[in-house]
Amino acid sequence: MTGTLFSKADKDIEINKNNDCNDLQCEEFEETPLYAAVLTYLGYAILCLFGWLRDFLRQSNIEKKRGAVDPNASLGFVPLYQSYESFYTRNMYTRVRDIFNRPIASVPGAQFELTERMSDDYNWTYRYTGKTISAVNFGSYNYLGFAERTGQCATDAINGLKSYAVSSCGTRSEIGTQRYHIELEQLLANFLGVESSIVFGMGFATNALNLPAIASKGDLILSDEMNHVSLIIGMRISGASYQTFAHNDMNDLEAKLHAAIVHGHPRTNRPWKKIFIVVEGVYSMEGSICRLPQLIELKKKYKAYLYMDEAHSIGAMGKNGRGIVDYFNVDVNDVDILMGTFTKSFGSAGGYIAGRKSLIDHIRIHSHANTYASSMSAPIVQQIISSLRLLSSPEGEKRICQLADNTRYFRRKLVDMGFIVYGNKYSPVVPMLLYLPARVTRFNREMLRRGIAVVTVGFPATKLLEARVRFCLSAAHTRPMLDAALAAIDEVGTDIRLRYSSRHVHRRLKDL
Amino acid sequence: MTLNDHPTFLRHKLSYTYKNCHWKTMLSYIRRFFKFIHWLYLQYLLNTALYMLEPWERLLFSTLLFAILSTALYSALVFLPHHVRSMIQFYS
Numbered sequence: 001m002t003g004t005l006f007s008k009a010d011k012d013i014e015i016n017k018n019n020d021c022n023d024l025q026c027e028e029f030e031e032t033p034l035y036a037a038v039l040t041y042l043g044y045a046i047l048c049l050f051g052w053l054r055d056f057l058r059q060s061n062i063e064k065k066r067g068a069v070d071p072n073a074s075l076g077f078v079p080l081y082q083s084y085e086s087f088y089t090r091n092m093y094t095r096v097r098d099i100f101n102r103p104i105a106s107v108p109g110a111q112f113e114l115t116e117r118m119s120d121d122y123n124w125t126y127r128y129t130g131k132t133i134s135a136v137n138f139g140s141y142n143y144l145g146f147a148e149r150t151g152q153c154a155t156d157a158i159n160g161l162k163s164y165a166v167s168s169c170g171t172r173s174e175i176g177t178q179r180y181h182i183e184l185e186q187l188l189a190n191f192l193g194v195e196s197s198i199v200f201g202m203g204f205a206t207n208a209l210n211l212p213a214i215a216s217k218g219d220l221i222l223s224d225e226m227n228h229v230s231l232i233i234g235m236r237i238s239g240a241s242y243q244t245f246a247h248n249d250m251n252d253l254e255a256k257l258h259a260a261i262v263h264g265h266p267r268t269n270r271p272w273k274k275i276f277i278v279v280e281g282v283y284s285m286e287g288s289i290c291r292l293p294q295l296i297e298l299k300k301k302y303k304a305y306l307y308m309d310e311a312h313s314i315g316a317m318g319k320n321g322r323g324i325v326d327y328f329n330v331d332v333n334d335v336d337i338l339m340g341t342f343t344k345s346f347g348s349a350g351g352y353i354a355g356r357k358s359l360i361d362h363i364r365i366h367s368h369a370n371t372y373a374s375s376m377s378a379p380i381v382q383q384i385i386s387s388l389r390l391l392s393s394p395e396g397e398k399r400i401c402q403l404a405d406n407t408r409y410f411r412r413k414l415v416d417m418g419f420i421v422y423g424n425k426y427s428p429v430v431p432m433l434l435y436l437p438a439r440v441t442r443f444n445r446e447m448l449r450r451g452i453a454v455v456t457v458g459f460p461a462t463k464l465l466e467a468r469v470r471f472c473l474s475a476a477h478t479r480p481m482l483d484a485a486l487a488a489i490d491e492v493g494t495d496i497r498l499r500y501s502s503r504h505v506h507r508r509l510k511d512l
Numbered sequence: 513m514t515l516n517d518h519p520t521f522l523r524h525k526l527s528y529t530y531k532n533c534h535w536k537t538m539l540s541y542i543r544r545f546f547k548f549i550h551w552l553y554l555q556y557l558l559n560t561a562l563y564m565l566e567p568w569e570r571l572l573f574s575t576l577l578f579a580i581l582s583t584a585l586y587s588a589l590v591f592l593p594h595h596v597r598s599m600i601q602f603y604s
Contacts, residue, residue, distance in 0.1 A: 043561030095564045438563040
């Protein structure tokens with residue numbers, strides 16, 4: 001194809017550039033080793049066989065049915081729940097349910113308390129013993145360490161509560177907009193370097209309800225295959241057509257853009273009204289960063305709009321904490337729609353959209369989240385305002401540097417020990433692959449026994465083969481905490497043989 | 513994976529001295545051996561996903577596996593010599 005921005009020769013250079021780790025886009029996704037894939041499939045096959053056996057025993061009333069039973073099924077109604085998802089939930093998820101969804105009993109800072117729960121019937125029911133387990137927190141999205149009960153932000157939030165009480169008792173458009181909403185939006189727009197911004201009470205709803213406000217039937221949305229569910233639901237609600245392109249693959253995206261402009265709608269060949277490219281700043285399951293410079297080049301060449309979801313990267317990336325735009329040092333006006341959340345780096349809740357004033361004014365009128373959702377609560381907004389102010393001060397810079405330091409140290413040590421770690425070298429989300437379902441549960445339980453609470457994710461959230469543990473690093477983690485975690489990972493990783501990497505030498509922590 | 517590659521063995525090798533009396537070292541060797549057997553059993557449970565199953569399911573699966581493997585082994589031991597000999601006769 002003549003005239004493509006990234007010809008074949010450029011693609012080879014790009015591959016070499018990605019392996020040369022001095023670049024900002026240095027990412028590594030090692031292939032699954034064959035024996036791990038075989039053992040994973042074997043494990044799932046055995047679980048499936050026993051699942052069928054147990055389902056048969058339950059169906060023929062030899063064993064009692066423990067899960068939710070549809071009472072209308074016996075009366076001749078069509079079943080309310082789909083059967084395959086229930087199969088997985090009943091026979092594989094419930095067996096090891098104690099490693100997921102643990103309730104916590106304190107503020108989710110770097111060190112926190114988990115409630116202890118015991119099960120007598122293999123995780124169908126729990127009883128809470130009343131004790132709590134103290135553990136180091138590697139699961140919370142607390143990138144800058146703002147999840148704390150004391151300090152400037154907490155004091156400001158309490159003062160906000162005392163001044164304005166909890167609820168605003170209205171929507172933004174009907175006597176629900178307060179001074180602090182206007183202040184937050186102006187502060188956020190100055191922080192990001194854009195003309196204007198608008199905030200919402202829920203991050204998921206920001207995506208799901210605002211994509212319909214800007215995209216509609218007759219538009220095309222090109223989204224990355226690893227995009228979050230909120231973006232996909234927003235695309236579906238909007239009524240626009242959408243296609244996915246391979247994860248972070250700019251050649252695939254360019255081919256699809258080219259084809260979209262040349263061919264238009266699938267059957268009628270009418271031209272598309274608008275074309276959007278929807279990407280995320282940092283992908284939370286992969287740890288990879290979007291290729292922003294190439295995306296901006298593509299968007300300018302093909303006249304498409306770029307929507308970037310910076311849920312995990314705002315505050316955590318860039319030398320001033322301003323996200324991926326700051327990380328790559330590009331012009332912020334090149335990204336048309338910047339979206340982000342306050343849940344991860346600011347220790348609060350909610351989401352925002354930022355961009356040109358004309359865009360934000362349009363969203364203010366047309367977005368359902370603005371006209372029907374109640375406006376953000378006072379202490380939550382105060383927490384964000386004080387954390388934004390703090391980020392511009394020297395203490396904020398200290399937090400950003402601490403996070404970057406922790407990220408580089410932790411990732412370097414894990415990779416040097418021989419574990420497979422996905423994603424960009426500088427992203428604070430560290431997914432380490434475990435593959436086998438039994439090893440995943442053993443890892444989680446053994447780490448908790450050693451006082452480290454981690455989040456392991458398996459099949460529905462990730463692909464069937466690639467079950468992983470996702471470490472979320474924080475500026476609140478001190479070097480001794482990271483060392484304790486690394487020692488525990490080293491010990492457990494040796495015991496259950498988690499060193500899968502063939503590109504790096506397997507080493508013990510004491511040999512590094 | 514030999515006995516010498518096992519992680520606890522590597523660690524304890526460095527702490528071995530000649531000053532221990534014989535029955536104590538025998539005991540520590542036996543203890544290490546049982547730990548190694550337990551570790552092998554754990555590997556079996558993890559790699560076949562039996563770790564996630566209830567004890568009676570583990571017993572069922574292990575019994576079936578043992579039955580199949582022992583039948584295969586017995587048949588091999590009884591029939592292989594005769595088969596190999598007749599194959600050699602057929603092709604020579």
